[in-house]
Amino acid sequence: MLIYPAIDLKDGACVRLMHGRFDQVTKYDEVPAHRLAAFVAEGAAWVHVVDLDGAEAGRAVQHALIGELASSVDVKIQSGGGVRSRADVDALLQAGVTRVVVGSLAVTAPEQVAAWLADLGPESLTLAFDVKLEDGVPVPALKGWTQSSGVDLWTALDRYPAGTLTHVLITDVGRDGALVGPNLDLLAEARRRRPDLKIQASGGVSSLDDLTACRDLGCDGAIVGRAIYEGRFTAAEAIAATR
Numbered sequence: 001m002l003i004y005p006a007i008d009l010k011d012g013a014c015v016r017l018m019h020g021r022f023d024q025v026t027k028y029d030e031v032p033a034h035r036l037a038a039f040v041a042e043g044a045a046w047v048h049v050v051d052l053d054g055a056e057a058g059r060a061v062q063h064a065l066i067g068e069l070a071s072s073v074d075v076k077i078q079s080g081g082g083v084r085s086r087a088d089v090d091a092l093l094q095a096g097v098t099r100v101v102v103g104s105l106a107v108t109a110p111e112q113v114a115a116w117l118a119d120l121g122p123e124s125l126t127l128a129f130d131v132k133l134e135d136g137v138p139v140p141a142l143k144g145w146t147q148s149s150g151v152d153l154w155t156a157l158d159r160y161p162a163g164t165l166t167h168v169l170i171t172d173v174g175r176d177g178a179l180v181g182p183n184l185d186l187l188a189e190a191r192r193r194r195p196d197l198k199i200q201a202s203g204g205v206s207s208l209d210d211l212t213a214c215r216d217l218g219c220d221g222a223i224v225g226r227a228i229y230e231g232r233f234t235a236a237e238a239i240a241a242t243r
Contacts, residue, residue: 001215001242004048004078004200005039005235006225007032007069009062011053014229028229032065033072042236046076046098048223054082055103060091067095078126086116093124099167103128104142107151110159122166126200129153130171131186138186141173154193162196169223175204177226182210184217191218208233208241215242 007014014029029035039047049069053061060082070077079092080101092100106113106127117125131138131153138153157168170190172183182204190199198220205211205224214222224238233241 001211001219002046002200002221003044003211003235003238003242004046004221004223005044005228005238006048006050006223007035007039008050008052008225009065009081012062012065015052026226026229033069036069036075037073039235040073040075042234043239044075044235046078046221048101049077049079049097050101051079051081055080057082058104059084060088063088063091063095066092066097070096080126080128089116089120089125093120099124099126101126101128101169103130107140107142107156110156114160114164117160117164122164126167126169127160127165128169128171129156130173130176132173138172153190157190157194157197162194166198167200167220168194168197169200169202171202171223172204176202178204179206179226179230179232180204181206182214182222184213187214187219188217206232208237211238211242 009032013027014032014035015027036047049066051062066079076098078099078101079097080103083089083100083102089100102113102125129140132141140153140156172186175183182201187201200221200223201214201219202223205222205227211222227233228235
């Protein structure tokens with residue numbers, strides 16, 4: 001299973017949000033390039049970079065900084081936040097990002113996103129479904145996790161038949177940044193329903209045991225943020241535990 005250490009960018013710094021709330025921000029690094037270099041030094045093959053300002057604004061904000069990060073070290077970067085057009089996707093790919101994360105549009109404009117997948121290839125995009133549980137049903141949230149999509153996760157995924165999509169990132173927003181453990185039931189259900197997909201787990205990882213549990217479920221990857229920043233374990237330890 002791949003470990004994706006996370007760098008969430010807000011106002012040019014590395015931060016983490018609690019439960020996806022923009023009014024609950026913890027700042028960790030003023031110079032994201034230093035954090036990225038540290039992750040690479042620990043053996044990270046991929047790093048997950050999010051433009052939180054873009055996610056909140058609904059438009060690209062920090063693509064220039066993300067491009068600088070992509071060109072600063074030899075590592076594969078998966079990045080999104082504020083991706084609202086094919087121009088945004090192309091700009092990130094041209095800046096050196098390996099896979100672009102598409103969030104809200106994956107739910108609201110599936111035909112458009114399916115066309116991008118067909119044109120660019122499924123290795124160029126990761127579709128991110130950031131869900132909140134509504135009466136126990138996982139429902140993707142939109143616009144920086146501030147609005148409900150009104151459609152359940154399984155319906156949203158069904159819009160991308162097997163063979164058209166490869167990489168999916170599933171985040172339980174209620175656990176994100178809270179260090180309470182990932183939603184293993186949700187991830188297991190996703191694996192059961194869509195065994196064709198490579199699923200990245202996100203939200204709540206607090207220990208190496210959480211990561212091995214995700215691996216044992218068959219997840220292809222896991223996003224790790226606050227647990228590393230708070231010293232629960234290092235990126236190197238996470239990579240070794242799930243190798």
